[in-house]
Amino acid sequence: MTSLDDNLDNVAIETPRETGSVGMVLWQTALGIAILFVWQGVSGRIVDNFFISNPIEVGRRLVDWTLDGSIFLHLWATVYATTVGFVLGAAIGAVLGIWLGVSPFASRLLNPYLNALNALPKVALAPLFVLWFGLGIESKIALAAVLVLFLVFLNTFAGVRQVDQDLIDGARLMRATHIQVITKVIVPSALSWLFAGLRVSVPYALIGAVLGEMIASNRGLGYLVQYSGAQFDTAGVFAVLIVIALLAMALNFVVDIVQNRMERWRIISR
């Protein structure tokens, strides 16, 4: 097993990066600096400072929040809601996907209802979650979870349906029980689909948490962006947006690392 893992690590390293070369990184940095200069120059001269603020004020806001530590309170609230929501939604979605995937009766019975729920814009559930779970973090977790749940569910369900019937027949001939067929054939076989579902649903967990915070909350990045906007504090809004973008990039980075570890599954699910 170790030799195989070694090979795969090598493969992962040899994969060319999209923005690999040092020259490109320099160009990218230069573009970023140019945008900041234009922004600073335009602000107050061509476009009112009220609408677009300016990089210096935004930067100062970020520094202030970092120094007094207030941003970390909000950041933590959002990260917490995103993570817990993701784990909860993924777990429920995976279990549901496997269960419905292996029981044709239940899946046919629930089919129209699941379609209706899936077609429903999940964020419209937010007021309901506030009523059920209150203004605290629980309603944000619920919103993040429900967004993740459907994506993971649909992927897992498709994966279970995709399992090679010959493998199932083979196991049954070898006297596998119903449970063994599920745990030793169906679930491992559907894992690559499950992982695909997990991967696409990470950004949705963040969307759910931030939206939940925007609707009713007193902490979290969503709350902060909403609050700053209500105060006509454009610099504050931009500052929070930058933090959210950084958080989203960090989450994607984590997902990429996990995905590289899981690359085995992609290879063997051919």
Next chain:
Amino acid sequence: MIEIRHVSKAFRRGNSVVEALRDFSLNIDRREIVAVIGPSGCGKSTLLNMVAGLYTPSKGRVIYKGSPVTDVNTDVGYMTQKDNLLPWRNVRDNIAFPLELAGTPKSERAARADAVIKQVGLDGFETRLPTELSGGMRKRACLARMMLYGAETALLDEPFAALDAQLKLAMHDLLLRLAADNGQTVVFVTHDLMEAVTLADRVIVCTRRPAMIALEQEIPLPRPRDVLNVRFTNEFKELYDTLWERLRVEYQEERV
């Protein structure tokens, strides 16, 4: 032990109906080794699928040890034409899979798996995944799994088709020895008349689709057989020629 009684099987393919088997009757005794031979696509695999309980006959019935086969027949080991190894398990874990299902302790099943792995010449590849093996190696892994499993009846669908001549002989020898040791009943499908006569107690020649029995030929060659040298005896040659004559007719009809 296996009674196939007036079995017909038709498949619906879109609007047309394909008849794979028509009024097929065959009795197979315990510990008998039966080869089914015939033109490709003639419904031989369908026959095995019905004995395994994966297909139900359109007409007639398959009786296994006195009771009709209505669900998956867990008394048979079935080596299908397509190797159905689990792609996420390495060779050893794939071969030991039936033991794992039966709850055999881990160390015991690894030891037993390694023993058959050596017999089919896959030693050194225990920790490889099926995708890393050649087609012939995957076939051997399937064969090893079925032998380790030691089912009462072994069904094999062109088990040795992808192997080179030398390896094929070694596998023939292994199959005969293990079948004798375990007292197995063996039904195998093949294209290869030489292989059929070498291994079987009885050879069934099928017509082209829908498959009916064109000829049944007992192979009274003594056992244990020397798979390498049995083909050079006069009895072998006579049996082979008789069967070949009938088979040639079937193949010619197919070509017209």
